[in-house]
Each structure stands twice: as C-alpha cells, then as structure tokens.
Amino acid sequence: xxxxxxxxxxxxxxxxxxxxxxxxxxxxxxxxxxxxxxxxxxxxxxxxxxxxxxxxxxxxxxxxxxxxxxxxxxxxxxxxxxxxxxxxxxxxxxxxxx
Numbered sequence: 001x002x003x004x005x006x007x008x009x010x011x012x013x014x015x016x017x018x019x020x021x022x023x024x025x026x027x028x029x030x031x032x033x034x035x036x037x038x039x040x041x042x043x044x045x046x047x048x049x050x051x052x053x054x055x056x057x058x059x060x061x062x063x064x065x066x067x068x069x070x071x072x073x074x075x076x077x078x079x080x081x082x083x084x085x086x087x088x089x090x091x092x093x094x095x096x097x098x
Contacts, residue, residue, distance in 0.1 A: 018085055
C-alpha cells in the first residue's frame with residue numbers, strides 16, 4: 001500500500017513545476033511585471049514563456065498509470081488537469097491581458 005501511495009505522490013509531483021500558476025493571482029503577477037517598466041522584448045519573452053508552457057502541457061500524457069489506478073489528464077466529467085492548467089496560464093499570462 002505504501003508503494004502505491006508513493007507512486008500516486010510521485011505522479012502528482014510531476015505537476016508541481018506548474019505550482020506558480022495556481023499559487024499567485026493573475027493580477028499579482030501582472031502588477032509585479034509592470035512595476036519593472038518592461039520593454040517590448042520583455043513582453044515578447046513573457047508571452048513566449050506562456051506559449052511554451054501551453055506546449056509543455058499539451059505534451060503531457062493523457063493518463064499516468066499507478067498500479068490499478070489511472071490519473072487522467074484528459075477529458076472526464078470534471079475539468080481535466082491539462083485544461084485547468086491551460087486556462088490558468090491564459091488568465092495569468094500576457095495572453096490573457098488583451
């Protein structure tokens with residue numbers, strides 16, 4: 001049982017690098033970004049970063065199998081992990097500013 005729970009935890013940790021997306025509000029991130037009086041190239045770089053995150057999320061597998069359980073990232077009756085992350089990126093990122 002401990003091995004199974006460890007497998008679940010390890011699978012969920014694969015999404016931990018997305019944590020900043022859901023930890024901070026879009027307004028907080030935007031305000032911090034704008035205090036630096038960013039140049040156009042910095043806007044472009046930030047947009048590219050969010051586009052790269054979208055591509056990275058798209059490359060996540062539809063499911064992670066841990067023993068008899070599949071942790072899905074695809075379509076379910078609940079909002080899928082991938083879609084939720086992509087919406088957060090859009091809302092937090094420069095792509096959601098316009």
